Amino acid sequence: MPTTQRLAVAERSTHGYEIRPARRADADGARSVMLDTFYEVFGHGYSPQWHRDVIHMDAAYFDEPRHALFVATEGDERVVGTAAVRAEGPKSPPHPPWLAERYPAGSTAQIFRVYVRPEHRRAGLARGLVRMACRFVAETPGYERIYLHTNASIEGAEPFWRSIGDEVFDGRTDPRFSPAVHFEIPLGRF
Secondary structure, eight states: OOGGGGSOSOEEOTTSEEEEEOOGGGHHHHHHHHHHIIIIIISSOOOHHHHHHHHOHIIIIISOTTOEEEEEEETTTEEEEEEEEESOOOOTTTSOHHHHHHSOBTTEEEEEEEEEOGGGOSSSHHHHHHHHHHHHHHHSTTOOEEEEEEOTTSTTHHHHHHTTSEEEEEGGGOTTSOOOEEEEEOTTOO
16 A cells, blocks of 8 residues: 555645645646746746656656655645655755755655645645645655755745754855755654
8 A cells, every 4th residue: 555545534624625645636736736836936937857746746756655745625626735755855956965965865755845826825734734744754664854945035935944844054155056945854743
């Protein structure tokens, strides 16, 4: 049985949302949230070099038992938020080599694609998605650390991650690398 099936089936919020492991039928809705975020929030659009998982969700999330995709849905239908886990660390470049060494692929669970449609923010969805992702990591053999990086220029991103994780490196201090802010979430925090 895939690892994601061991998790609680869903968490329901008082706001009428459901947070749960994604099903293959959720892929189009999740992809829409991600692509809209790339274009409308980040302003840079889709890049095959960095966003291949968004197009190839089966291979990235559903066919790989140590990877997972989680969704927040309005009711049980419309996907309005996403979060993902993959067994890989940061790439160098664009990040410093020491970060790639500290967070190696395989033993590092990297949290990706924590996006919530703007009209559904402030309902606790991102925090619920991250909580479910961290529980997945804790229940999946072989992970030693939870890592993520964020674009601090996106409104609310940096304070959100500071409320959950511990800063490891602020890339804005070194112009040789990506200006991302890097965090670690201790295993067992959720």
